Amino acid sequence: MKKNLIILMFVSLFVLMVAACSGGGSEPSNSEGASNEGNDSGEAANTGETIKLRVATGLSEQHGWWQGFMVPWMDRVEELTDGQVQFEGFAGGELVEVVQEPDALKNGTADVAILIPFYHENLFPASSITFLPVSFTDEFISGDALNKLMESDVALGDTGKTYYESHYGDNGFKTWALNAGAVYSISTTGHEFNSVDDVKGISMRTPNLLFELMAKNMGVNSVSMNIVEAFDALNRGAFEGIFHTVADWTGAGFQDLLTYTIDDLFLGSSNGVFAMTQETWDSLPSNVQDAMNQAQQEMYENGIQEWVTRAEETRAYNVEEAGGQFISFLDLPEDVQQHITEANVKTWYDYIDFLESNGNPGKEIAILWRDLLIEAGGDVPDELMNLEDY
Structure with missing residues (x-):
């Protein structure tokens, strides 16, 4: 009898082990069994319940x-x-x-x-760091x-x-x-930059504090708002232009409103x-x-x-359908070029000062961004190559 009891216990244990190995038909939870081992294709294996x-x-x-x-x-x-x-x-x-x-x-x-x-x-x-204006990007x-x-x-x-x-x-x-995103520039509803006086005093939408600094250095009145609100404001004439990217005009409805854009003006990227x-x-x-x-x-x-594709399509539409014109920064009068370039360089230093006045490592972040951009193939004004000495 004792021998039969021992055999019965072994049989019961074996049945329990088989049931455990089969999983009882239940799916693992999100945190269980997630592994790519054995998946030669490199694609994630479906190892859990639907997420x-x-x-x-x-x-x-x-x-x-x-x-x-x-x-x-x-x-x-x-x-x-x-x-x-x-x-x-x-x-x-x-x-x-x-x-x-x-x-x-x-x-x-x-x-x-x-x-x-x-x-x-x-x-x-320091998330606006990518908007710092450069010579090329x-x-x-x-x-x-x-x-x-x-x-x-x-x-x-x-x-x-x-x-x-x-x-x-x-x-x-x-x-x-x-x-x-795409490279930012200056676009207006028709206001042209034929002299420094044409730059100073106009009102433009700015997306963040860095552009507020840039606008101040250019002598531009800053109107700060997000892009969703900017269309209605521009449409009713609340300001003459915007700091923005041509590639995003269709996303905000600007393609028929903006008719004057300065090309080759590399005001950073979002x-x-x-x-x-x-x-x-x-x-x-x-x-x-x-x-x-x-x-x-x-x-x-x-x-x-x-x-890139959106910018090309929007430029073509704007010129052909809305009478827009794109003017190279290098074709602007020399005093306008100099005024904007000096404002752009000063913006780097103003942004560094702003960050550091609020306890952030402004100079170190600016140097890091400058070096990463140059490493990627961009360029900055010569005056910014000695930021380490600032």
Whole structure:
């Protein structure tokens, strides 16, 4: 009898082991079993239950960051995870208004969102750094420099933190570069810059504090507002022009309003990022994290090309349909060129002073951005090559 009891115990134990190995038909949770091991194709394996994420922006559905990057990025992540991740996209303020995105991520309204960091300089104090005016850049140069700025391991200031750590990590965000957008210039509803007096005294929309400094140095009256509000204001004549990029005119409806643009005036580039909270990121399986990183890397240059294509199409439309004209900066009167160039150089120093007066390592960040931009193929005025001595 004792022998039979022992045999029965072994049989029962064996049955329990078989049941445990089979998993009982249940799916693993989001944090379990996420691995790419054994996946020779390099694509993320579908190792967990479906993950549904809300992606939001206050920008329009036609905006280059949404249409040219976020939508393809979402599609690629879904493909890489074999449908394990499913996105629900909300654009045009349907879920979140422009400037509300950081709060929306923090309170759970959205899981992923486009951030416009230079609209939130209290959170991201040096995020306007990419707008510093230079002698030459383009979309790919600025985009390359932005990516390297986000990935830089250079310790800045007394804290010894990198740009990414001080701006995004410390705020609880996992963040990727979208791209640097397109190069900014000056456009007006017809006001021409034929003399220095034509520059001084006009009113122009400025997107952030750095452009307010730039406008002041040029003698331009600054009207600060976000791009969504700027169309109505420009249409009713609240100001004569804007600091903006031709590539984004259609996203804001400017293509029929602006008829005079200064070409070859490289007033830096915007910088878009998209983010989730670090808590959300940490909750995702590693195969999903890998897929998101891979998709960002694959989509990055395509997102930049979107701006190049938009700029070409918008320029052609503006000239042919709206009577617009594009004037090279080098064809402006020499005193106008000199006035604007001196204002641009002074803007670098003013921005450094502003950052440092608020406890941020202004000179170090400016030097880092200058060097990254030059490394990527851009150029700056000679006066800025001795920033180390400032």
